[in-house]
Amino acid sequence: MKATTRPLLALLLLGVVGCHEGGATQAKLKSAYEDFEQKARWGEGAAAAQLLVPERRSDFIAARSREHSDLNITDVELVNVTPSDDGMTTTVTSRWRWYRLPSTSEQVSESKGIWVARGGEWLLESMQGGPYPDLAPR
Numbered sequence: 001m002k003a004t005t006r007p008l009l010a011l012l013l014l015g016v017v018g019c020h021e022g023g024a025t026q027a028k029l030k031s032a033y034e035d036f037e038q039k040a041r042w043g044e045g046a047a048a049a050q051l052l053v054p055e056r057r058s059d060f061i062a063a064r065s066r067e068h069s070d071l072n073i074t075d076v077e078l079v080n081v082t083p084s085d086d087g088m089t090t091t092v093t094s095r096w097r098w099y100r101l102p103s104t105s106e107q108v109s110e111s112k113g114i115w116v117a118r119g120g121e122w123l124l125e126s127m128q129g130g131p132y133p134d135l136a137p138r
Contacts, residue, residue, distance in 0.1 A: 023120030032115070032122040033078075033092055040131075041073045053116065053123045056135065063134040071131055073098045074106060090115045090122070096130040107131075 032051055039048035045064030049057040064071075079093040092113045099106050111130030114137070115122045127135040 024117035024122055028120075029090060029115060029122040032124075033113075036124060037076045037094075041076065043069055043071070043073075051124055052135075053118065053125050056125070059134055060132070063132070067100070070101045071098060072101065073131060079110060088117050089125075094130070098131040 036048055036051045039045075039051070046061055049060045049064075052060055073096065075095075075097040077095040079095055080091075082091045082093075084090065092115055093110060094113065095108065095110050097106055097108050109129045109131075111127050111132075113127045113130075114125045116125045124135070126137040128137055
């Protein structure tokens, strides 16, 4: 993530998401989003999978195993954060830049990640767009 977007991330995540679901706070959403982004950028698929809803984890890990280290994420930029009215779901829009070897042509795409509050934590339920087609909404 670009250094200039960190303050925006903090403002958006801390400013629009309240405390809900017995401990799924705005600080936890910010932390979960940043953790997923970092693990994705470093190619840590198994670690990133732990931030997904349990029913999506095995498919995500299998997809990362198939692509080996062919996926290279070069940047992720937060665009917008939109909480649901009940505060149990938040849509995080990000701009991803990546390439898949052997190509060196960078692709750029916005994604809409759906984060849900479960058990006092925020977990990524789905992502439309971006480098992970296997996370598309079902």
